[in-house]
Amino acid sequence: MSQVVFELQGKADAIKTESTLSAFIKNYPVLNGYTKRDFNLAPYWKIPTRKKEKISFETINITDSLKNGASFDDVLTSLEKGINRPFKNRKEHVAFCLITKGEKSYLAMTFDHLVFDARNAETFLDIFQEDFKGKKYDGSLNLKEPAHLSMWMEKFKAGQRVNRAFLKMADKIPPRVLPLSSGRKGFKFKILTFSKKESEAIAENAFSQAGYLMLMPYALSASVSAMHEIFAGRGDSGNYVIPVSIDTRKKEEVRRQFFFSNTSFFIFKVEAGLAARFPELLNSVKEQMYSQVKADLPGDICRASLLMRIAPPSILGSLLKIYLKGQIASFSFSYVGETAYESPYFMDNKIINMFHMPRVPVPPGIGIFFQKSKENLNVILSHLDGMLTDEESKKILSLLKSRLGVE
Structure with a gap:
């Protein structure tokens, strides 16, 4: 939601x-x-x-x-x-x-x-x-798709590769997590909007420190660095496991299929000792991303998930908990490319900004969402009520802003 x-x-x-x-x-x-x-x-x-x-x-x-x-x-x-x-x-x-x-x-x-x-x-x-504005949608809207209940061997092999990836990621101790709260009041949010000048500076910093088209790993590394301050302050042990959803489809691709979900998934493991050493942290994230893209892990996760189509969805979560000793992740991270909304107006009103407020899966119950709205980069911190104090939420965004180089 x-x-x-x-x-x-x-x-x-x-x-x-x-x-x-x-x-x-x-x-x-x-x-x-x-x-x-x-x-x-x-x-x-x-x-x-x-x-x-x-x-x-x-x-x-x-x-x-x-x-x-x-x-x-x-x-x-x-x-x-x-x-x-x-x-x-x-x-x-x-x-x-x-x-x-x-x-x-x-x-x-x-x-x-x-x-x-x-x-x-x-x-x-x-x-x-x-x-x-009077322009009718002229694209083809295809809502029919097969159940993908064929080619079982391909899906099982994809499942084996995902299985090996999770086993490689699993430690003798569970990943570092924050205790889940009751979430009596649902989810809380903090929103950080960067100006055009700041957004351009972040993109330039990402280019100089991470390379061309490396804003996602740069933003993820900065998020790990900021979150580490809070986790370390809580005295928890273990390394970080971060599931990442990403959508970098071209706008015309989104237009052809704009119903249901079409995001890709990665999963990163970061040693706690690297979280305070940004250059090494960034290199680790980039290497894992290259490795997963080369091995087509996002595609394997998609294909393996089709095995669950005739089983209750809870089974997948149970399997993840087995691999990660009962804990699925430290926090989640999402990166959305350029906005797919083209018009500078919504009906008759000019748009100042557009941002998202996603509820994070529980567990982990906490996540960071990067999203671009025309000239402005938005960062959204989402967490289950009670997991963070207001001071901790503000500190995360302050540390993140500093780590991105736009204090």
Whole structure:
């Protein structure tokens, strides 16, 4: 479950926004689908013939207090309530919220990862914007895909290679983790937005220290370095294991298939002793990335996961826990390439920024998300409520900013 948020200039028209979105979404009944299994146990996405009448749309108006004035923290609190609110039923996969504060508006779309990944959600809203401006989507929308229940030997061999990769990664002791909290209030977020100048400086630092097109390993290494300060302060032992989701598809590729999830996965192991030695840490991350790309581990993970199609999804998590001694990861990391949203406007309002607020799988219950919105690089820290104090969250982003070279 995640949320994409548009920060907009001016006050957006709530009635017009709700009615326009509702009319557009009626054209995509796939958004009201749900999973079922065929007679041969193959899962499929059942699309209802009856279209949903009304979308979930909430409006919130934040007024300035007489003393201090409303800050972004007030907006963030409202956004957190939206991302932590469950969908009404198994057929609801998107919900909207429009927040107005002064001369700004924030339009948030909460979405289920069953129907979108981050860039697919951006593409869907970009197509909505084109529709709003009178341009109809002319791409082919293919929702049919085989169950992939053939070529079993290829999938088993992929599973063996993934198996060997996990065995190589497993230590005699579990990976270093933070204790899970009850998460009574759901997930908490911190958002760090870099200016155009700062974003360009980070890209230049990544080029000079990591090489051409190496922003992802550079950002991951900086995140490990920042998180290490918090982990070390808690006195935990063990090395770091970080699952990484990445989406660097070209925009035209996203347009051809913007439903369901199309991200790639890596998994990195970092020795705790390297976390404070950035050049060595960066080299280790790059070497692991090269090795996994060469061995096509992301492809093997995808192919091996198809073995689970006729088994309960919980089995995969159980297998991971066996390899990693009961703990899946230290924290998760996501890197999304250039935004797939093309227009500088959302409906009639100019976009100031666009960022994502993803809920992190539990465990590990904590993660860092890098995402580019036009000229601005955004960093989002997501964690289960209670895992970090507010001071620790702020410290992570402060350390990360320093490590990226833009203090």
